[in-house]
Amino acid sequence: MRTHRIRIAAAAAVTAASLSLTACQGSGNGTRDEGRASSPTTTSPVTTAPEPTAPTSADTSGNGSTSPQGSQGSPASPTTPAENSGRTGGKSTPATTDRPCDASAVRVVYSPVSRPLNHALLTVTNTGRTACNAYHAPVLRLDDGQAAVAVDRSTKPQAVVTLFPGESAYAAMILSAADGSGQHGRTSKKLTVWFAPCDNVGSAGGPAVLKLPAGTYTDSTTRVTYWQSSMEDALAF
Helix, strand or coil, X not given: CHHHHHHHHHXXXXXXXXXXXXXXXXXXXXXXXXXXXCCCCCCCCCCCCCCCXXXXXXXXXXXXXXXXXXXXXXXXXXXXXXXXXXXXXXXXXXXCCCCECCHHHEEEEEEECCCXXXXXXXXXXXXXXXXXXXXXXXEEEECCCCEEEEECHHHCCCCEEEECCCCEEEEEEEXXXXXCCCCCCEEEEEEEEEEECCCCCCCCCCCEEEEEEEEEEECCCXXXXXXXXXXXXXXXX
């Protein structure tokens, strides 16, 4: 009887260890874009600047992390949000990969929008040949600042967004307070974008460096959402 109990306890320990090892992989269950709609007008990508040191990210809950490697996109100016194309008729399905998206196989585009007020849209498109996961939120740095842009944790989606080749994920930047209550207002000229790994520690590669449109105003309330599966979801915050 004692031997039987020991065997049961050992089996339980092995099961627990297996679950802990695959927990990060399990978080890769992804959402898929549904339907096909027009995407914002974009211009040709901006040349990537020399890779800077990744900052420690901040979020509205006070938690910190760092993040990733990139390619670049150039500013665009959509006037209304529209859902970008995913796979036609696609539905939410489990992710087929635990590989984080990184700048070596994506294109990043910063797009000012007219509505909501003081918002901009970040679009990351998988330009590689295999699927990747847009984990957590982009880790952003304005100009040469050491602190990362705060992450709005209330925007966390129910599932990680998985990008198959050609598909996109979206994150909104709230640039400044609409009521003028923000402090330390400034005109920012450069945005550095990292991508987070599954465990949100460190970065998945180096950054993408984007030149911001002239007159991009930011202040102490600047923040970014988690990656979302559609423009509408990203710009709803």
